[in-house]
Amino acid sequence: MKHIDEYRDGKLARSIADTIAAEAVRGRHYQFMEFCGGHTHAISRYGIEDLLPPNVQMVHGPGCPVCVLPMGRIDDAIRLATRPEVTLCTYADLMRVPASAGANLLKAKAAGADIRMVYSTLDAIRIAETEPDREVVFFAIGFETTTPPTAVAIRLARKKRLSNFSVFCNHVLTPPAIRAILDSPDARTVRVDGLVGPAHVSTVTGTKPYVSLTDEFSKPIVVAGFEPLDVVQAILMLVRQINEGRHDVENQYFRLVTAGGNLIAQREMADIFELRPSFEWRGLGELPMSALRLRQAYADLDAERRFSIETIPAADNPACECGDVLRGLKKPAECKLFGTLCSPETPMGSCMVSPEGACAAHWTYGRFRANAKAVAEKAVA
Amino acid sequence: MCLAIPIRVEELLPDDMARVSLSGVSKIVSIALLEDVRLGDYLLIHVGYALARLDPDEAERTLAMMREAAVPALVEMEACGL
Numbered sequence: 212m213k214h215i216d217e218y219r220d221g222k223l224a225r226s227i228a229d230t231i232a233a234e235a236v237r238g239r240h241y242q243f244m245e246f247c248g249g250h251t252h253a254i255s256r257y258g259i260e261d262l263l264p265p266n267v268q269m270v271h272g273p274g275c276p277v278c279v280l281p282m283g284r285i286d287d288a289i290r291l292a293t294r295p296e297v298t299l300c301t302y303a304d305l306m307r308v309p310a311s312a313g314a315n316l317l318k319a320k321a322a323g324a325d326i327r328m329v330y331s332t333l334d335a336i337r338i339a340e341t342e343p344d345r346e347v348v349f350f351a352i353g354f355e356t357t358t359p360p361t362a363v364a365i366r367l368a369r370k371k372r373l374s375n376f377s378v379f380c381n382h383v384l385t386p387p388a389i390r391a392i393l394d395s396p397d398a399r400t401v402r403v404d405g406l407v408g409p410a411h412v413s414t415v416t417g418t419k420p421y422v423s424l425t426d427e428f429s430k431p432i433v434v435a436g437f438e439p440l441d442v443v444q445a446i447l448m449l450v451r452q453i454n455e456g457r458h459d460v461e462n463q464y465f466r467l468v469t470a471g472g473n474l475i476a477q478r479e480m481a482d483i484f485e486l487r488p489s490f491e492w493r494g495l496g497e498l499p500m501s502a503l504r505l506r507q508a509y510a511d512l513d514a515e516r517r518f519s520i521e522t523i524p525a526a527d528n529p530a531c532e533c534g535d536v537l538r539g540l541k542k543p544a545e546c547k548l549f550g551t552l553c554s555p556e557t558p559m560g561s562c563m564v565s566p567e568g569a570c571a572a573h574w575t576y577g578r579f580r581a582n583a584k585a586v587a588e589k590a591v592a
Numbered sequence: 593m594c595l596a597i598p599i600r601v602e603e604l605l606p607d608d609m610a611r612v613s614l615s616g617v618s619k620i621v622s623i624a625l626l627e628d629v630r631l632g633d634y635l636l637i638h639v640g641y642a643l644a645r646l647d648p649d650e651a652e653r654t655l656a657m658m659r660e661a662a663v664p665a666l667v668e669m670e671a672c673g674l
Contacts (some may be wrong), residue, residue, distance in 0.1 A: 212597075212614060212615060213598075213600070213634070214597075214598045214634055214646055214651060215597055215598070217651075217655055223658060223659065223662050226661075226662030226663075227658060227661045227662045229662075230661050230662060230663075247594060248593065248594070249594050249595055252595075274594075275593065276593045276594075277593055302593070302639070304593055330639065330640055331621075331622070331639050331640025331641070332639070332640070333622060333640055334640075352593070353593050353594070354593070354594060356593075356594040356596070356638055356643065357593060357594070357638070357639060359625050359641065359643070360622075360625075360638070360639050360640065360641040363622065363624050363625065363641065409594070410594065411594040411595075411596050411636065411638060411643065412594060414636055414643050414644035415643060415644075437595065440658055444657070444658055444661060447661055463654075465647075465650050465653075465654065466646055466647050466648075466650040466651040466653075466654050467598070467636055467644045467645075467646055467647070468644070473625060473626070473643060473644060475624075475625050475626065475627065476625045476643065479625065565593065567593065567594075567595070
């Protein structure tokens with residue numbers, strides 16, 4: 212696969228990692244957060260942590276939209292889907308996210324709710340067109356990557372005068388979440404020396420939104436692709452910035468990301484959506500100006516208004532450590548539920564659901580390496 | 593959720609749509625969010641939409657940077673006879 216395989220060359224990855232080991236100053240500890248779940252997945256899948264010297268460590272961040280969606284919003288979606296007139300269209304990622312009282316969308320579908328997995332917002336539009344008697348609601352979720360496709364669908368629904376289509380909007384923004392991680396005032400904060408910045412979010416936003424963050428918090432941000440060589444290269448760039456005392460925004464992913472981003476996508480988002488004053492993130496709590504809703508001009512296509520949705524906050528399973536995992540405070544294996552009650556087949560928390568969630572990534576890839584490492588160390592001892 | 597890969601444009605279709613294909617799998621996607629899409633372009637496809645166009649020169653430059661970053665380590669490996 213052109214433009215993919217080149218960035219998965221293991222020999223080159225090991226060599227760049229050797230350069231990291233050579234340049235990381237002995238006695239100095241480097242701790243970087245990869246913001247995105249896509250990076251978390253790549254780090255686990257390709258064993259990147261094993262390539263790094265012991266004094267360069269990665270902390271998983273909250274950049275997984277499925278993981279940060281609070282349970283109350285999944286409850287809302289299930290309530291919507293169980294209305295007899297509603298067809299709920301959703302990305303597959305959301306089907307097994309735990310809701311209150313052990314419910315999820317998959318179980319609701321099995322119990323008879325009309326829930327359909329779609330690949331694209333255009334599939335939801337097509338369903339609304341071909342089934343005019345159904346109230347088709349698109350369960351919109353995601354960061355700036357996934358928001359422009361929702362905006363296009365809303366514009367298209369308006370153009371086609373689709374009266375049976377609406378959007379349950381849960382789109383969130385990355386810069387406020389990065390701010391929350393870097394700015395957390397309480398002591399329960401993980402030390403982060405620099406960030407591997409969003410890959411595909413940045414194709415839309417560009418790298419400019421991160422400049423004020425590096426200035427304000429004096430921490431470097433390197434925007435990087437999701438392929439393993441991209442991540443390793445970005446870590447080297449972060450080590451170099453720290454060594455040189457810099458805290459700039461750098462772009463490792465310049466084959467796809469520009470400073471200004473995708474202006475058409477930005478315009479679509481700005482036309483259709485406006486900021487919510489506040490929105491709850493699992494693990495990070497209420498964050499001001501961190502999420503989007505439909506503008507007044509599109510109120511008729513807003514499922515929250517059409518169905519008078521009032522979100523009731525719901526508490527996560529008290530034993531679930533997703534909140535601390537999302538903030539980088541705990542590693543997945545430190546949760547009591549990990550691998551016992553909680554696995555991708557029966558997830559208790561959202562971090563075990565999405566393949567980009569830190570717990571799912573550790574379950575699928577990381578734990579085997581951790582076990583192999585422990586066995587090897589024992590053999591040496 | 594944000595996962596996406598660059599895929600080659602095989603055919604331009606009406607209504608801002610295009611057919612793209614990867615390893616024999618072909619799919620129709622929206623190119624409404626990009627301007628001047630051409631045959632042979634590699635587009636970043638996410639949930640059925642093209643979000644960005646890959647710059648082939650910058651891709652070459654990226655690989656050159658990676659090889660350069662690996663050079664000191666490679667030289668060392670060769671010196672050790674690896």
